[in-house]
């Protein structure tokens with residue numbers, strides 16, 4: 001099978017496509033012929049991303065906080081009006097902050113669960129109800145994190161991403177006969193804009209625990225997403241693909 005043209009004129013939604021991993025995912029899809037909509041909360045960031053992406057193909061942006069159901073429905077209406085269909089949803093938007101569990105406030109815990117678990121569910125349910133179930137066709141890829149050994153120091157996001165990991169399995173079965181595939185990608189430590197939020201010494205220390213001895217790139221994650229959304233992965237659903245340089249299998253990232 002030749003992948004050439006697999007994504008030609010496919011309509012792809014990449015949440016959080018204005019920076020980092022989401023930007024690379026959007027760029028890879030555009031380069032392969034797809035028409036892409038990117039979303040985020042920060043309009044300036046999205047506009048700058050569009051300037052950089054537009055030479056690669058047809059790309060537009062919409063402001064959408066994934067925690068706001070009304071904004072998600074408006075996004076679905078925009079895509080319906082513009083393209084009449086959606087082929088691929090990449091749930092990439094997300095994030096958290098480092099904190100020991102004992103120090104997490106109620107709001108801190110809730111904001112991270114809302115961002116990474118509830119937001120991903122609202123987006124997925126809305127796009128399935130508006131497009132995929134009616135089309136009897138759709139492809140969803142969820143970006144989670146390396147939660148293989150839990151996530152000490154970021155237990156809120158560990159719990160939320162484990163929720164998405166399990167949601168991926170449930171929906172893969174609920175929607176299998178409707179022609180909808182859903183998989184997840186679990187990035188390890190990826191050199192991206194998002195990583196700049198973490199203390200440099202912490203990141204450098206953790207980087208030494210990656211067996212292949214380097215950090216991942218945003219393109220490494222994008223390649224895994226394109227694979228799962230492509231015909232090469234047509235018999236794969238409900239799966240989580242780790243893109244972590246083997247980190248989950250070796251040594252201790254966190255000391256007690």
Ligand SMILES: CCCCCCCCCCC/C=C/C(=O)SCCNC(=O)CCNC(=O)[C@H](O)C(C)(C)COP(=O)(O)OP(=O)(O)OC[C@H]1O[C@@H](n2cnc3c(N)ncnc32)[C@H](O)[C@@H]1OP(=O)(O)O
Pocket residue numbers: 094095096097098099100105106107108109111112115145152153154188189194195197198202203206
């Ligand atoms: C200790 C060891 C840690 C190990 C760390 C390992 C590091 C390397 C591994 C990295 C792997 C993962 C990398 C990435 O995911 S990169 C992507 C990063 N990008 C983002 O995180 C962007 C998205 N994040 C956000 O938008 C926000 O941070 C978030 C949504 C999570 C919160 O936004 P919100 O608008 O809801 O926030 P509020 O300001 O309203 O605050 C809500 C409550 O949360 C508390 N809070 C927020 N930030 C912090 C903080 N930095 N520290 C502590 N608490 C925080 C805030 O105080 C509010 O609670 P209160 O009302 O009680 O004050």
Ligand SMILES: NC(=O)C1=CN([C@@H]2O[C@H](COP(=O)(O)OP(=O)(O)OC[C@H]3O[C@@H](n4cnc5c(N)ncnc54)[C@H](OP(=O)(O)O)[C@@H]3O)[C@@H](O)[C@H]2O)C=CC1
Pocket residue numbers: 015016017018019020021022039040041042043045046064065066067092093094095096115119143144145146186187188189190191192193194195
């Ligand atoms: N870099 C890494 O090492 C790892 C990253 N990840 C995950 O990969 C994904 C991409 O991260 P990365 O590119 O590194 O970091 P970035 O911070 O660059 O990207 C996060 C993106 O998500 C968007 N976003 C966050 N919260 C919301 C929200 N509530 N509604 C809408 N958009 C939102 C942001 O856009 P805006 O600011 O415009 O809202 C931003 O574009 C995230 O889910 C991250 O947690 C997982 C493991 C490791």
